[in-house]
Amino acid sequence: xxxxxxxxxxxxxxxxxxxxxxxxxxxxxxxxxxxxxxxxxxxxxxxxxxxxxxxxxxxxxxxxxxxxxxxxxxxxxxxxxxxxxxxxxxxxxxxxxxxxxxxxxxxxxxxx
Numbered sequence: 001x002x003x004x005x006x007x008x009x010x011x012x013x014x015x016x017x018x019x020x021x022x023x024x025x026x027x028x029x030x031x032x033x034x035x036x037x038x039x040x041x042x043x044x045x046x047x048x049x050x051x052x053x054x055x056x057x058x059x060x061x062x063x064x065x066x067x068x069x070x071x072x073x074x075x076x077x078x079x080x081x082x083x084x085x086x087x088x089x090x091x092x093x094x095x096x097x098x099x100x101x102x103x104x105x106x107x108x109x110x111x112x
Contacts, residue, residue, distance in 0.1 A: 025063065028090065033061050035079045049078040 036046050036057075043061070047054035059065035060075070067075055076083035 029061055029063055031086070032075065032079065035081065039080065046078055050074060
């Protein structure tokens with residue numbers, strides 16, 4: 001960091017972490033689940049591709065488990081997706097909706 005860098009105060013980002021049940025994360029989980037189903041993969045088959053236990057996939061899809069950025073990239077690869085393209089798509093949806101995802105993009109059953 002340069003001498004002219006602005007350093008945020010401690011706690012300046014305290015509300016940045018989204019709830020696992022936020023619309024944004026629900027939308028992402030829905031994308032993951034739909035893609036897995038489009039590929040004709042069971043949770044167990046995707047788990048085998050990723051080298052994880054199958055309960056991991058279930059936890060990601062239900063929101064009981066978050067993915068860090070490196071896991072996100074691996075997860076996208078397992079779904080035969082380019083992680084950068086998925087991120088760009090998510091950012092585009094956010095920007096189009098003024099930083100909010102469309103609730104209508106998800107079936108009502110996915111918003112629980």
